[in-house]
Amino acid sequence: MATAAMDDLAARLADRTVSSAFIYTREAHPGENYRHHTTMDDKRANAKAYQEHSSVQRPILLDTVEGDCHQAYGILPNMTWIIGRGGIIIYKGAWTGVEDVEQAFDAYMDGKDRQIKDQLVPFYSERFSWRTRNEEGFNEGLVRAGPQAVSDFFPDKKD
Amino acid sequence: MTDYNYKDFEMAREMPPFDEFRNKLFVGEKAPDFPLEDLTTGETVQLSSLWKKGPAIIEFGSFT
Numbered sequence: 129m130a131t132a133a134m135d136d137l138a139a140r141l142a143d144r145t146v147s148s149a150f151i152y153t154r155e156a157h158p159g160e161n162y163r164h165h166t167t168m169d170d171k172r173a174n175a176k177a178y179q180e181h182s183s184v185q186r187p188i189l190l191d192t193v194e195g196d197c198h199q200a201y202g203i204l205p206n207m208t209w210i211i212g213r214g215g216i217i218i219y220k221g222a223w224t225g226v227e228d229v230e231q232a233f234d235a236y237m238d239g240k241d242r243q244i245k246d247q248l249v250p251f252y253s254e255r256f257s258w259r260t261r262n263e264e265g266f267n268e269g270l271v272r273a274g275p276q277a278v279s280d281f282f283p284d285k286k287d
Numbered sequence: 288m289t290d291y292n293y294k295d296f297e298m299a300r301e302m303p304p305f306d307e308f309r310n311k312l313f314v315g316e317k318a319p320d321f322p323l324e325d326l327t328t329g330e331t332v333q334l335s336s337l338w339k340k341g342p343a344i345i346e347f348g349s350f351t
Binding site: 129134137138141144145146147148149150151152153154155156157158159162163164165166168172174175176177178179181182186187188189190191193194195196197198199200201202203204205206207208209210211212213214215216217218219220222224229233236237250252269270272273276277280281 | 289291292296297298305307311313315316320321323324325327334335338344347349
């Protein structure tokens with residue numbers, strides 16, 4: 129995940145009255161060291177481990193054990209959503225691409241700023257986006273979670 | 288207890304459930320609100336409190 133870059137974005141936008149948060153979901157790749165959650169204490173413990181390891185600066189908000197919020201928003205492991213003031217969804221990203229999030233936010237705010245002067249009206253669109261894949265970091269995360277997480281993701285890999 | 292918190296990751300079973308993402312909520316719709324627990328304070332906060340005064344950027348994820 130792009131934790132530091134998302135923290136930087138949150139810091140840059142904080143003076144524009146933008147709130148940012150990280151919602152802690154189920155474990156995407158549970159292993160011996162960070163197991164799946166059966167209780168809120170499990171979830172709290174893994175979230176605290178993530179907080180300490182990543183030094184994430186944004187508030188971490190814990191979903192329920194059954195992931196009520198996560199499931200309502202589409203259940204993907206690392207989505208990002210932008211919600212406008214008042215609660216209208218203005219962006220949904222299947223994955224977190226920091227540049228894409230920032231571009232979407234800036235485009236939305238630019239339109240809001242110029243809406244009356246330039247007679248702008250919003251419309252719905254979809255597009256394909258890009259993100260940087262940190263393969264080394266991802267593999268390190270699997271190892272950190274435990275051997276099971278590695279073998280689950282690479283079932284054909286032999287030591 | 289449902290199988291939401293799977294014990295082991297299985298590619299074909301868990302990835303990618305894109306239909307759940309693509310077909311549930313749309314840009315332009317009202318975002319659903321949920322109570323969540325602030326990890327630092329232990330207090331329950333409403334997700335909607337994030338977008339009360341301005342826009343909100345919300346990332347979902349886990350350690351693993």
